[in-house]
Amino acid sequence: MEKIRSSKIKKEKFQRLVGAAFSLFPLFLAANIFFILLLKAFPLLTFKSLPSLIFSSAWQPVKGQFGLWPFILGTFWVTITAFALAVPVSILTSIYIAEYAPDQLKKILVPVIDLLAGLPSVIYGMWGVLLIVPLVGKYLAPLFDTYSSGYSILAAGIVLAVMILPTIINVSVEVLNSVPMALKEAALSLGATRFEVVRYVVLKKALPGIVAACVLGLSRAFGETIAVLMVVGNVPEIPRSLFSPAYPLPALLANNYGEMMSIPGYESALNLAAFLLLLIVLSFNLLARWYLTKLNRRTG
Amino acid sequence: MKDKITSNPGPGLQRRKRVEFVFRALMLTSSLVVSLSLILILVSIIWKSLPALKLSMITRTPGSGYYLGKEGGILNAIIGSLQLTLGATLIALLIALPAVIYLNTYLRSKSFLAEAIRFALDVLWGIPSIVYGAFGFLVMLFFHLRASLLAGMITVALVELPILSRVMDETIRLVPAELKETAFSLGANRWQTTTRVVLRQVFPGLVTAVLIALGRGLGDAASVLFTAGYTDRLTTSLLQPVATLPLAIFFQLNSPFPEVQQRAYASAAVLTLLILLISLITRSLSRKLSRHKIY
Numbered sequence: 001m002e003k004i005r006s007s008k009i010k011k012e013k014f015q016r017l018v019g020a021a022f023s024l025f026p027l028f029l030a031a032n033i034f035f036i037l038l039l040k041a042f043p044l045l046t047f048k049s050l051p052s053l054i055f056s057s058a059w060q061p062v063k064g065q066f067g068l069w070p071f072i073l074g075t076f077w078v079t080i081t082a083f084a085l086a087v088p089v090s091i092l093t094s095i096y097i098a099e100y101a102p103d104q105l106k107k108i109l110v111p112v113i114d115l116l117a118g119l120p121s122v123i124y125g126m127w128g129v130l131l132i133v134p135l136v137g138k139y140l141a142p143l144f145d146t147y148s149s150g151y152s153i154l155a156a157g158i159v160l161a162v163m164i165l166p167t168i169i170n171v172s173v174e175v176l177n178s179v180p181m182a183l184k185e186a187a188l189s190l191g192a193t194r195f196e197v198v199r200y201v202v203l204k205k206a207l208p209g210i211v212a213a214c215v216l217g218l219s220r221a222f223g224e225t226i227a228v229l230m231v232v233g234n235v236p237e238i239p240r241s242l243f244s245p246a247y248p249l250p251a252l253l254a255n256n257y258g259e260m261m262s263i264p265g266y267e268s269a270l271n272l273a274a275f276l277l278l279l280i281v282l283s284f285n286l287l288a289r290w291y292l293t294k295l296n297r298r299t300g
Numbered sequence: 301m302k303d304k305i306t307s308n309p310g311p312g313l314q315r316r317k318r319v320e321f322v323f324r325a326l327m328l329t330s331s332l333v334v335s336l337s338l339i340l341i342l343v344s345i346i347w348k349s350l351p352a353l354k355l356s357m358i359t360r361t362p363g364s365g366y367y368l369g370k371e372g373g374i375l376n377a378i379i380g381s382l383q384l385t386l387g388a389t390l391i392a393l394l395i396a397l398p399a400v401i402y403l404n405t406y407l408r409s410k411s412f413l414a415e416a417i418r419f420a421l422d423v424l425w426g427i428p429s430i431v432y433g434a435f436g437f438l439v440m441l442f443f444h445l446r447a448s449l450l451a452g453m454i455t456v457a458l459v460e461l462p463i464l465s466r467v468m469d470e471t472i473r474l475v476p477a478e479l480k481e482t483a484f485s486l487g488a489n490r491w492q493t494t495t496r497v498v499l500r501q502v503f504p505g506l507v508t509a510v511l512i513a514l515g516r517g518l519g520d521a522a523s524v525l526f527t528a529g530y531t532d533r534l535t536t537s538l539l540q541p542v543a544t545l546p547l548a549i550f551f552q553l554n555s556p557f558p559e560v561q562q563r564a565y566a567s568a569a570v571l572t573l574l575i576l577l578i579s580l581i582t583r584s585l586s587r588k589l590s591r592h593k594i595y
Contacts, residue, residue, distance in 0.1 A: 018398060022402060023403050029458065030420045033435050088330070093330045096330065097331075108335070112338050115338055116338050118575055118579050119341065119519070119575065123571065124341070127344055130348060193317070195316075219426060223427070226522055230550075253430050257525075278428075278431050281426060285426030286423065
């Protein structure tokens with residue numbers, strides 16, 4: 001009996017140790033990604049200052065000029081366009097799903113959003129090439145009296161907007177559903193219309209969570225690669241309008257990362273680009289998640 | 301008083317009703333836009349793929365002159381994608397399962413370590429897959445590997461790991477404390493409680509998590525771009541490069557030949573079909589398996 005118990009305890013100890021090792025892996029991995037990219041970006045920083053790399057717009061790797069500003073601006077513009085398009089649509093849709101939609105309609109809308117979330121980015125990119133690029137080039141650009149090949153910030157923004165819809169909608173619906181029924185009933189009993197309930201009660205309670213949901217969508221948009229790469233044109237210049245092409249950071253990485261060995265400093269520059277991208281995405285992402293957890297703790 | 305309510309329910313009721321109507325119309329339009337985008341995506345891909353959708357597409361590897369529009373199919377990419385994703389999901393599961401069990405068995409949910417691990421997983425989830433691709437490439441060089449099935453599998457496993465762990469973690473956390481306490485009271489230790497009671501209870505959730513990760517891995521192109529390589533042949537060893545569907549689509553679409561572009565559409569249809577299949581299985585499975593849940 002004693003022997004059995006001691007072997008059981010030993011086994012338990014062993015399992016505990018193995019589990020601990022595995023569960024520390026995410027911490028180890030996150031730290032590793034961060035430091036390895038920084039380390040690999042470092043050689044360039046020893047002979048060029050960080051501001052001169054970030055704010056210079058001269059990108060000529062062969063001449064040793066690695067100005068990342070066009071790429072940073074490109075990332076910024078594409079993401080902001082997508083964000084501006086996606087936010088109103090997704091907030092309205094999530095309010096509809098959470099507060100208005102009859103059950104039958106919900107049964108259609110929820111799977112639709114799940115499917116949108118599951119589609120691979122290369123499919124979105126192909127859709128962009130097939131429909132959105134011609135739409136922008138042939139119909140939207142002439143409307144504003146400009147010429148555009150269609151491969152533009154606007155096209156990338158539209159495609160990206162559809163891609164981040166599910167993220168924002170899913171989180172927003174969850175937040176909206178957590179608003180207590182009693183609050184809504186109280187407002188209704190005072191004679192408020194349903195819109196007034198949404199406007200003065202539900203949104204008041206849920207707005208911080210919805211903002212966090214949007215920021216989460218934003219952080220996804222920053223890092224999206226293949227779909228954007230396929231429709232954005234990839235010209236390393238400072239973009240002038242929504243109809244001009246751009247070259248976001250992820251596209252820069254995707255196009256050049258594999259074959260960067262021969263030119264001195266190139267490897268470092270690309271790793272710096274990856275590190276900057278990581279930094280931008282993570283700061284938005286963590287801000288949103290931290291805020292959502294805080295909200296969760298207060299309500300539940 | 302009563303009279304007043306029925307005849308004059310309040311100031312500006314007409315206006316308030318109009319606002320309600322406009323708001324409702326806006327919401328319906330938005331929902332319609334969302335649904336229409338999905339329909340447009342699916343219809344345009346199916347429509348475009350129809351001319352190239354032949355059986356040889358999915359039963360043959362690219363022949364000579366395939367990229368000039370001659371005979372062949374994308375069997376290499378289909379098989380390659382399945383090999384890569386299944387392998388990657390297996391690796392991710394082998395890391396995630398012990399980690400999640402440990403997290404929920406031995407650590408208190410508010411302890412510093414548990415919070416730190418969950419935070420790290422959130423961080424990892426937020427990292428874009430292109431950064432994983434870059435990281436995977438650096439690791440690959442460090443170990444003197446070339447672009448291969450193994451390197452691709454490891455990179456995709458890293459992409460899937462946070463998704464898998466967090467979804468499983470959330471399911472396991474929902475198990476009621478009474479269930480665990482019952483097991484403890486019968487003399488089971490923590491390990492037994494977790495593996496024989498808790499995991500059995502949340503099994504449908506775990507399967508769902510695996511399928512979600514699988515779908516994500518199958519469609520991810522950015523992480524395999526530098527790590528998995530590409531080949532026209534079937535991959536038979538871990539150290540050979542491997543073709544994947546997303547990259548097959550990407551490369552064929554960039555071709556100047558219309559026949560090859562059409563095949564890109566057909567490949568996209570195949571990939572979409574696979575993804576739809578996985579999500580359908582997920583849905584029906586989680587419904588079927590949760591029938592025997594206790595609570």
